[in-house]
Amino acid sequence: xxxxxxxxxxxLIWCLGAGSAAAIDVKAAVLRVDYPTLLPISRYDLKAxxxxxxxxxxxxxxxxxxxxxxxxxxxxxxxxxxPEDADAAMDKLLADGIRLIVVLAAGEDLLRLTDKAADQxxxxxxxxxADLPLRDAECRVNMLHTAPSHAMKADxxxxxxxxxxxxxxxxxxxxxxADMALTExxxxxxxxxxxxxxxxxxxxxxxxxxxxxxxxxxVQRQLPLFMQEADDHDVVIAAxxxxxxxxxxxxxxxxPRAVMGSGGLRPVTFHGAHEAWGATQYQTRFExxxxxxxxxxxxxxxxxxxxxxEAVTRANTAEPDGVRDYALSKAFELAAFKGQKVTFRDxxxxxRQPILLYDGSITVSVSxxxxxxxxxxxxDTLGLDRPExxxxxxx
Amino acid sequence: xxxxxxxxxxxxxLAGPGLAGKAFVSNERGNTITxxxxxSWEVIAEFPGGxxxxxITASPDGTKLYVCASxxxxxxxxxxxxxxxxxxxxxxxxxxxxxxxxxxxxLYIANxxxxxxxxxxxxxxxxxxxxxVGVEPEGMGMSPDAKWVVNTSETTNMAHFIxxxxxxxxxxxxxxxxxxxxxxxxxxxxxxxxxxIGGTVSVMDIAEDGAPTVVGKISFEVPGVLPEWLQPVGAxxxxxxxxxxxxxGPANRVAVVDAQSLEVLDYILVGQRVWQxxxxxxxxxxxxxxGNSNDVTxxxxxxxxxxxSVQVGQQxxxxxxxx
Numbered sequence: 001x002x003x004x005x006x007x008x009x010x011x012l013i014w015c016l017g018a019g020s021a022a023a024i025d026v027k028a029a030v031l032r033v034d035y036p037t038l039l040p041i042s043r044y045d046l047k048a049x050x051x052x053x054x055x056x057x058x059x060x061x062x063x064x065x066x067x068x069x070x071x072x073x074x075x076x077x078x079x080x081x082x083p084e085d086a087d088a089a090m091d092k093l094l095a096d097g098i099r100l101i102v103v104l105a106a107g108e109d110l111l112r113l114t115d116k117a118a119d120q121x122x123x124x125x126x127x128x129x130a131d132l133p134l135r136d137a138e139c140r141v142n143m144l145h146t147a148p149s150h151a152m153k154a155d156x157x158x159x160x161x162x163x164x165x166x167x168x169x170x171x172x173x174x175x176x177x178a179d180m181a182l183t184e185x186x187x188x189x190x191x192x193x194x195x196x197x198x199x200x201x202x203x204x205x206x207x208x209x210x211x212x213x214x215x216x217x218x219v220q221r222q223l224p225l226f227m228q229e230a231d232d233h234d235v236v237i238a239a240x241x242x243x244x245x246x247x248x249x250x251x252x253x254x255x256p257r258a259v260m261g262s263g264g265l266r267p268v269t270f271h272g273a274h275e276a277w278g279a280t281q282y283q284t285r286f287e288x289x290x291x292x293x294x295x296x297x298x299x300x301x302x303x304x305x306x307x308x309x310e311a312v313t314r315a316n317t318a319e320p321d322g323v324r325d326y327a328l329s330k331a332f333e334l335a336a337f338k339g340q341k342v343t344f345r346d347x348x349x350x351x352r353q354p355i356l357l358y359d360g361s362i363t364v365s366v367s368x369x370x371x372x373x374x375x376x377x378x379x380d381t382l383g384l385d386r387p388e389x390x391x392x393x394x395x
Numbered sequence: 396x397x398x399x400x401x402x403x404x405x406x407x408x409l410a411g412p413g414l415a416g417k418a419f420v421s422n423e424r425g426n427t428i429t430x431x432x433x434x435s436w437e438v439i440a441e442f443p444g445g446x447x448x449x450x451i452t453a454s455p456d457g458t459k460l461y462v463c464a465s466x467x468x469x470x471x472x473x474x475x476x477x478x479x480x481x482x483x484x485x486x487x488x489x490x491x492x493x494x495x496x497x498x499x500x501x502l503y504i505a506n507x508x509x510x511x512x513x514x515x516x517x518x519x520x521x522x523x524x525x526x527x528v529g530v531e532p533e534g535m536g537m538s539p540d541a542k543w544v545v546n547t548s549e550t551t552n553m554a555h556f557i558x559x560x561x562x563x564x565x566x567x568x569x570x571x572x573x574x575x576x577x578x579x580x581x582x583x584x585x586x587x588x589x590x591x592i593g594g595t596v597s598v599m600d601i602a603e604d605g606a607p608t609v610v611g612k613i614s615f616e617v618p619g620v621l622p623e624w625l626q627p628v629g630a631x632x633x634x635x636x637x638x639x640x641x642x643x644g645p646a647n648r649v650a651v652v653d654a655q656s657l658e659v660l661d662y663i664l665v666g667q668r669v670w671q672x673x674x675x676x677x678x679x680x681x682x683x684x685x686g687n688s689n690d691v692t693x694x695x696x697x698x699x700x701x702x703x704s705v706q707v708g709q710q711x712x713x714x715x716x717x718x
Contacts (some may be wrong), residue, residue, distance in 0.1 A: 217522045
């Protein structure tokens with residue numbers, strides 16, 4: 001009896017062994033929607049043609065090296081589309097059988113594209129949109145976010161200000177809807193961490209070009225006057241999602257104060273000079289591949305595809321549901337050059353991650369700051385927390 | 396009379412500076428090497444170590460010091476008596492950690508930027524081979540019989556078992572996130588691989604033919620320390636195979652582990668951001684490099700207590716001792 005069982009058992013074990021080493025060809029895509037915009041205030045913020053796509057190329061290379069030991073291959077298609085062509089581009093990717101899609105698009109478009117992907121059982125990674133509702137009432141079961149929310153970034157700034165004991169803030173918001181959403185995130189952050197908004201100012205967007213030849217002459221005369229009315233404060237927080245005034249604030253205030261938020265010290269997921277925790281190696285690999293410095297979009301796309309890579313490597317699946325389930329499971333963890341593992345909030349699909357505070361040339365600090373505690377993870381002191389969330393798609 | 400004179404002379408010689416061991420500490424930020432006397436624990440010298448010195452080891456006869464000068468893309472070589480710099484060794488780009496074989500001939504170097512392990516001949520100062528491995532190779536371990544080199548790749552998260560005969564990878568073992576260091580027991584029957592971000596140590600039993608089987612995983616827990624900061628980096632095991640010491644990075648502690656049952660027995664408080672470890676040759680002391688407090692902690696191995704701390708250069712990274 002036993003004799004008969006043994007060969008069968010060894011056969012089964014052999015099959016299992018072979019199964020775990022089975023070849024998987026992973027096909028993914030990056031869909032980037034390019035919006036018509038004015039030129040940025042700083043030339044350093046000009047958008048590269050391969051923005052985000054270069055992050056995908058690096059992820060394919062990194063995943064592919066690991067895959068070469070396991071029989072897995074990775075191929076990521078990249079598509080840039082005008083807003084009016086975005087839906088057709090998504091349809092085409094789905095028709096090509098791609099079910100793992102990283103999207104760089106504004107919130108409203110992202111939601112529509114995600115729902116389209118859901119009809120075909122595809123999983124979407126949000127690598128760009130910071131809107132809080134996408135993680136809240138508008139969350140989607142097939143959407144994971146590697147991009148941090150406005151709330152996470154605002155909390156990162158707030159924690160640093162509190163750590164510095166800069167409790168009295170002047171909050172300057174832009175007048176566009178996106179600026180107002182960001183302003184609200186800073187209001188929430190002030191309330192959450194006990195800062196006082198001594199003044200709230202709105203900087204009207206009157207249109208026109210964002211910079212002109214020798215425009216600094218007027219900026220230097222006008223901005224101090226704008227700031228003159230603000231009550232005594234420790235720090236100026238700027239909420240300028242559309243990028244038309246915050247970069248002009250440092251050094252042009254009425255009083256000698258620091259600027260944080262959209263100008264001065266900015267919260268970012270990544271920047272091209274970040275070197276801590278082995279990030280230098282990410283930078284050198286990225287620069288060799290793309291010939292430029294890495295931007296947050298590149299890093300967010302890279303993260304999304306590394307999540308896919310981890311699921312393939314450790315859970316042997318490239319199916320949308322398999323990747324999603326693994327990413328949301330307790331087993332998932334990913335090293336991301338930020339000094340601790342990054343994981344997903346399994347109640348809204350947001351990647352928990354430290355936020356870098358960047359002055360335009362170096363990492364000045366990293367939030368969460370020392371002393372901010374949370375019962376689940378210190379990373380959950382940044383952004384929307386489970387009890388506040390109106391997201392039900394993950395229940 | 397003559398013989399008495401002679402033996403006295405000999406005794407003086409033996410008791411002289413030749414007997415006291417030395418520890419060499421690479422200071423990553425200071426770009427220097429600090430030399431400690433392992434009897435008095437005094438700093439006896441500090442000399443330039445090249446740009447961003449990290450990995451550090453000595454030739455088996457103790458005469459030469461090898462330093463990974465990461466930003467110079469070479470291995471710098473120094474005389475351990477005179478501290479004079481000797482001709483450098485080619486290493487491939489960005490060398491971080493390496494291991495020397497017991498004969499002293501071949502040095503196996505992890506090149507973080509190029510996904511390679513470079514094999515360098517220390518006598519002819521030439522590169523013998525380049526072995527493609529996973530993304531961001533870091534930790535380097537060697538089996539006591541010198542037949543295997545184990546490299547860990549930080550982003551691929553594998554331990555790659557490279558045969559030193561043909562420089563081919565024969566086994567790949569997935570471990571937790573960001574593996575940092577690989578350490579065999581002296582009898583070669585067990586291998587420990589630390590995972591910094593995963594927060595664990597993977598334990599493998601090694602068969603006669605060198606094949607690894609994962610048999611366990613060590614986790615850490617310290618009351619009052621956030622689990623995120625328990626980041627295993629350097630590791631050393633006593634030659635009797637009984638105790639494993641693991642540096643826990645920003646947790647500022649060295650874990651003491653029963654290397655057989657894999658139970659964590661104790662945590663020794665050391666300096667800040669404890670990184671690499673090395674025993675003194677007699678295994679009486681274990682030295683730790685503490686990158687954020689710029690010191691070395693001396694641990695008494697028998698009592699498993701920290702007995703001393705010695706200020707060294709800026710951001711000490713690695714340490715090696717000689718007799």
